[in-house]
Amino acid sequence: MSEAWAQISDILAKTTGPGTYKVWIKPLEAEQSPGGLTVLAPNSFVASWVKDRLADDIADAAAQVLGSRPSIEIKVRRREKRVKTTVIEQPLLQTASVQAPTPAFAMAGAPSAPNSAPQYSAPAREHEGPVSAQRIITQNIPEAFTELAQRGQQAQQRRARLASPAQQPQHVAPQHMQQMGLPNLTPAAPKTFDYHNWRFCFDDFVVGPCNRLAFAAASGMCNNQLMTNQLFLNSAPGLGKTHLLQAIGAQIATTSNRSNVRVGYATAEEFTRQLILAIRAKEVERFKAQYRENLDVLLLEDVHFLQGRQVAQDEMLATLIALENRGCKIVMSSSFLPRELKDIDGHLTSRLNAGFLATIDTPDFDTRRRIVTSKASLHQVVLPGEVSEYLADNLRDDVRQIESCIKNLVLKARLLGENITMDLAADILQNYTTSNNVSHFSLQKIVRFICESFDLTYEQLSSKTRKRSVVMARNTAFFLARRYTDLGLKQIGSQFNRRHSTVLKGITNVEREISLQTPLGRQLDTVVERIKTF
Structure with a gap:
């Protein structure tokens, strides 16, 4: 059947056009x-898109290859089963006196607890799917069984000692703490780093007219010159928000006069996912x-x-108020200004506006040229002028x-x-959206591209259908x-008979699908990339 489908696909590539074939047939x-x-x-x-628009085309192409017109059934392909992995679990039960559960994050630069209690070891067993952070994936099976036998002997010795009434602990752990080998349902805490783990710092941030204010504000947060404990950074994607947030974390972790400064990054x-897990786990x-x-x-x-997540908004508002009352520093970033959300x-919008707002604009030519030089130096390369x-142009x-x-x-x-x-650079540059491409991307061209890619009319695109x-x-x-x-959200929405809040929500959904690389996200990413050659 694979050879027949290859022939059917070749026919569809000629009859439906290269764009439709690449996105939907391939x-x-x-x-x-x-x-x-x-x-x-x-x-x-x-599956839904192909069934609505291409089922007849597939049947016609199949008739040419198979000799008769078959009935077409369109289904979702089943995912392959995950391979079983032998694991050794680190249990939850402690043999010493019961202590409060250790927080899931450690303080930046803080030493580990010196008197951690010994733990029982649970037997190896088969698990499917992702393994939690409390489990060790066994790569060498013979070594795993040797280690397991040693731990078993140690466990027997501990049980023998505990059998003596004189050595029995005076406090018995609650029943839920005595469950061995259970998955840890405790929600993860915000990531906190030792300063060696921060990916960016201020030294490798290229400063120009487009980002000088944001850079100064971020630096001021670290040396207490900003006169406020809250900073909100705004820019389009890929202009340096993450770089500055991580640089602030690295700077505070290395230069603070407190040895155990706690910097949370999320x-x-x-934040929303951790809150949901916390609610489910009580x-x-x-x-x-x-x-x-x-x-x-x-x-x-x-x-x-x-946006639209009321429970998470309530918790975030309470968190910001609590941190402000304690005199903590808060730095937030977004692709949109608070007033655009x-x-x-x-009340949350008011809190977001309470601190200093700094916007990062598109870099000019000189800043881009210095960015190119700086990024090349990270690869130990000096580019010809x-x-x-x-590249900067x-x-x-x-x-x-x-x-x-x-x-x-x-x-x-x-x-x-x-x-x-220059020839090698020009060859590589074909894979990217250049200024020459972008200058021709009017809204009308984007609409034509979307209508062709999704096989829709402009009337359908701007209709009220859900x-x-x-x-x-x-x-x-x-999103495009x-x-x-350079159109604002309100101007974009007016072209499709939508409010700018609907535009904002739609952009956020596309960004989320693409960033998570879900099956739908990969499909949308392919469509977005195709506009470069449209």
Whole structure:
């Protein structure tokens, strides 16, 4: 059947066009069924789209290959079963006197607890799927059994000692603490780092007119010159918000006059997920203490994720108030200003506006050229002047894109054993969105691209329908318009008969799917990348 489907795919590539084929036909597989053909899609979104628009085309193409027109059934492809992994669990029961559970995060630069109690070892067993942080994946099976036997002997010796009444502990652990080998359902705390683990610092941040204010504000948070304990950073994706947040964490962790300064780092999505886990595990009070009482500095990214999540907003508001009352430092970032956020509690919006607001703009040519030079130096490479200027002139809107381009340029030159030249740079640059591409991305062109990619009309795109395929197409149009035009949210929404709060929500949903690399996210990422060649 694989050969027949390959022939059917070739026919569909010619009849549907290269864009539709690459996005919708290529990810499909097929298997023959009695009297028909079963087409397997990677996810339900693709399956629904293909069933509505391409089922007849597939049947016609199959008729040319199979000799008769088969019935077409479109299903979602089953995922492969996960391979079993032998694991050794580290149990939850402690043999010494019962102590309060240790927080899931450690203080930056703080030493580990000196008198941690010994633990029983649970037997090895088979598990499927992801393994928790309390389990050790066994790579060498013979060594695992040897270690397991040794631990078994030690456990027997401990049980023999405990059998003596004189040595029995006076306090017995509660029943729920005596469960051995159970998964740890305690929600994770905000990530806290020793200063060696921060990825960015102020020294490698390239300062220019576009980001000088944000850089000064971030530096001021570390040396107490900002005259406020709260900072809100705003910029389009890829312009340095994460770099500055991590630089603040690294600077405070290394220069604070406190040896045990506690710096918490999380995204708003992680905050929300941890809160949900805490509610399910009935550990809400512990979660509150982790954020409100056990932190000196909170670094929170992507605040716009809280839109429409009322419970998370209430908890975040209470957390900000508690940290402010304790005199803690708070740094937040978002792709949108607080006034642009919708479905946000008014009190929380007021809190977000309470500190210093700093916006990072698109870098100018000189700043981009210095960024290119700086990023190349990280790979121990000095780019020719004409190559640096060429890249700086064509990559204007996203520093992450500059980083990726330089990494690929250096890697290709080393793999081929060639010098970095203008021809090599031009070849690499074809894979990226350049200024020449962006200058032609009007909203009208984006709408035409979306209509062609999703096989819709403009009337359908701007209609009131809530059909999933149309909503995702509309959200993708919002995302591209925000990225490649200078239009505001209200102007974008007016083109589709939508309020700007709907535009904002749609952009956030697309960003989330792409960043998480879900099946739908990968599909949308493919569509977004295709606009470069449209």
